[in-house]
Amino acid sequence: MALAHQTGKFEVGDKVLATSAVFGEEIWPAAGYGQTMYCIRQRVGPLYMKMEKRFGKWDGAAELSEKEIIRAERNSGVISNRVREIQLQNYQRKMEQKMQREEDLRMGLRLYKDGKYEEALEKFESVLGSKPEINESSIASYNVACCYSKLDRIQAGISALEDALKAGYEDFKRIRTDPDLENLRKTEEFNVLLNKYDESFINENAINAIKSLFGFNKK
Numbered sequence: 001m002a003l004a005h006q007t008g009k010f011e012v013g014d015k016v017l018a019t020s021a022v023f024g025e026e027i028w029p030a031a032g033y034g035q036t037m038y039c040i041r042q043r044v045g046p047l048y049m050k051m052e053k054r055f056g057k058w059d060g061a062a063e064l065s066e067k068e069i070i071r072a073e074r075n076s077g078v079i080s081n082r083v084r085e086i087q088l089q090n091y092q093r094k095m096e097q098k099m100q101r102e103e104d105l106r107m108g109l110r111l112y113k114d115g116k117y118e119e120a121l122e123k124f125e126s127v128l129g130s131k132p133e134i135n136e137s138s139i140a141s142y143n144v145a146c147c148y149s150k151l152d153r154i155q156a157g158i159s160a161l162e163d164a165l166k167a168g169y170e171d172f173k174r175i176r177t178d179p180d181l182e183n184l185r186k187t188e189e190f191n192v193l194l195n196k197y198d199e200s201f202i203n204e205n206a207i208n209a210i211k212s213l214f215g216f217n218k219k
Contacts, residue, residue: 018050101127101136108143121147138167146180157181158189165197172198 018027027048108123124147127140141164148157161175161184175181175194184190 015052016049017052020046020048097130098133101130101132105136105140105143108140112143112147117147117150121151134167138164138169141167142169145184146178149181149183152183154184154187154189157184158187158193161190162193165193170197 018029020027027050104123104126108120108127111117111120111123121144124140124143127136128144132140141160145157145160145164148154148160161181169175172194176185181190
């Protein structure tokens with residue numbers, strides 16, 4: 001944790017004029033060191049401090065970050081309306097981002113269908129850039145791979161396809177037959193990548209090898 005003077009807001013010698021009360025929204029004057037430190041340590045909720053700098057007054061207030069507020073109140077065992085407000089705002093923000101990702105994905109698919117691969121690519125990349133859920137990431141990465149394949153940007157396409165597989169995309173039959181990935185399938189990198197992740201393919205090869213070893217394939 002950074003020391004107060006390292007934040008640039010406080011320096012050694014600055015004076016505390018007032019702080020938030022232990023509970024509620026009252027502001028208590030910093031009458032003495034003991035009372036002031038008690039307020040700071042026992043405060044439940046955001047902490048407000050009115051300061052006076054050594055070389056003149058400073059009218060700003062130092063406030064804890066959202067994470068610090070939530071952590072402090074969880075440790076105290078008391079959840080204030082401020083924390084509930086932060087949690088609600090975070091939830092709303094996440095939902096708005098999710099709705100935007102869904103819209104970007106829909107728009108990307110429409111653009112892709114119209115053959116506008118560069119524009120579609122921007123939409124799919126936008127989904128990946130906004131902390132998507134794992135299923136969103138796998139679908140968006142697969143579509144990015146399709147865009148790069150259509151644009152004949154092979155290495156970028158292989159990389160995007162690997163991202164999709166890492167994120168859990170496992171429709172291997174589609175990957176091996178999708179005409180949109182035709183340019184990628186022409187490369188040795190494609191086969192190496194698919195064989196690495198396609199367990200059914202690996203198992204089939206293993207079974208065939210065992211059959212061959214014991215002569216089961218002989219007529």
